[in-house]
Amino acid sequence: MEFLINLILLLFLAAVTIGIIGVRNLFAVVVLGGAYSFLMATLLIAMDAVDVGMTEAAVGAGVSTVLLLSALHLTNTEEAPAKHSNVLPIALSLLTGAVLVYGTWDLPRYGEADTAVNSYVGDEYLARSIPETTIPNVVTSVLATYRGYDTLGETAVIFTAGIGVLMLLKGRRRKEDEDEEEERS
Amino acid sequence: MEGLNELAFVLGGVNHWITVFLIMAGLYIIVSRSNMIKKLVGLSIFQTSVYLLYVSPGKIIGGTAPIIIANAPDQMYSNPLPHVLILTAIVVGVATLALGLALVVRINEAYGSIEEDEVYSGEDWN
Structure with missing residues (x-):
């Protein structure tokens, strides 16, 4: 039974991922990404990782989706059609996949x-x-x-990222102010 | 008997293989798409599939979530350590995403596009 629930959720995940690859509208991509995160959260709870599942639902499906949507609001919602051939990326990912599948032979089977x-x-x-x-x-x-020091390091990473985002977006606001002044003068 | 063992082997491996598929899909999006927001979504897929890679070996069939139940000494629990590591990874992942998106917004202002090709072709390095 646990195998079956897992398998169904994993197949859903794979289907949503294929959807994300195919869709060109970025708004749809972000919404599919939210669905992906919720499926992932469900799967993690089915694997007994309740804390991780809850964090993934709140952070992955919630905060990430909001961040992506606000970025879309500030940029463009349509992806340009591809210009390059897909042969090299497909070959690269197939090669990586082959190496990883070879590696799974040594991994323990699920649930032991x-x-x-x-x-x-x-x-x-x-x-x-x-x-x-x-x-x-x-x-x-x-x-x-x-592992308290791990968590301290994690907080440091968030702090650094927060400062980075603030500095990047602050430069933006200053530039807008300058533009407005130029328009006035 | 032989066939049954092989069935168990395949079923026990399916988790890993679909995880590998998700990793491949994430990598493919990052490499093949020139749209930067789509690249970041691909990076998120790559990251989340690594969560699966970590958490699924810690799962024990017949076990439960690692919250100790009083008066049940024989209860089996799944391994808590991967969960702790992945909790950290989720938060670091969203920090990376936020920083990446802020960069994309700034690039869009400087070049008027979030397509990598157009940014490279219309560049004026100053």
Whole structure:
């Protein structure tokens, strides 16, 4: 049953992705991107990653879509027809895909418990979370305590990106003001 | 018996292979399209498929979300570590997207286009 739900959601994801490749109207692309993110969030929840699913629904489908829509408002909503041939990109992605599929032969099969991924650190966190931090949600306890510096670094990245966006868009406003002054004089 | 094993192998691999397909699609959009917003959407698809690549090996069939249930010592839980790593990756992803879009808006102002070809051809480097 879990296989089946997974498979259906994954096929939906693949279908939406093909739609994104084909559609030329950027507005439609952004809306399809939102649908993609919600499907991804559902899939992550089906894989027991409830915290990740919730974040993906809020950040991926919510914030990203709003950002893309506001960028579309400031630019252009129609994509120009392609000028170059698609042969090289298709060859490149097929080559990458072939290498990655070759790599999956060594990956553990889906859903097994006794794999290297699920044997060492994960079990340790699960066993220690309640005695050491008293937090039942293990993802929270790992995020905030054991890997707290990771989260600090993440905050630094957001801070830097926020400053970058502000500086880029601030230059824009100044230029508009200058244009207006030129028009007046 | 042999056939059953092969079926389990294929079913267990489907997750990885569709993830690989999503990675290929994201890469294809980034390389082939000259529209910068579409490139950024492709980059997002690439990023989200990496989430799948991380989270799916941590899933245990018969397990549940890693929130400890009191008085259930035999309950199996999925691996919490990939979830933590991917939480960080999602937030960094949206930061990258925001910065990229701000750059696209500025490029559109400077060159009047968000198509890479037109930006390259109509350039006046000063």
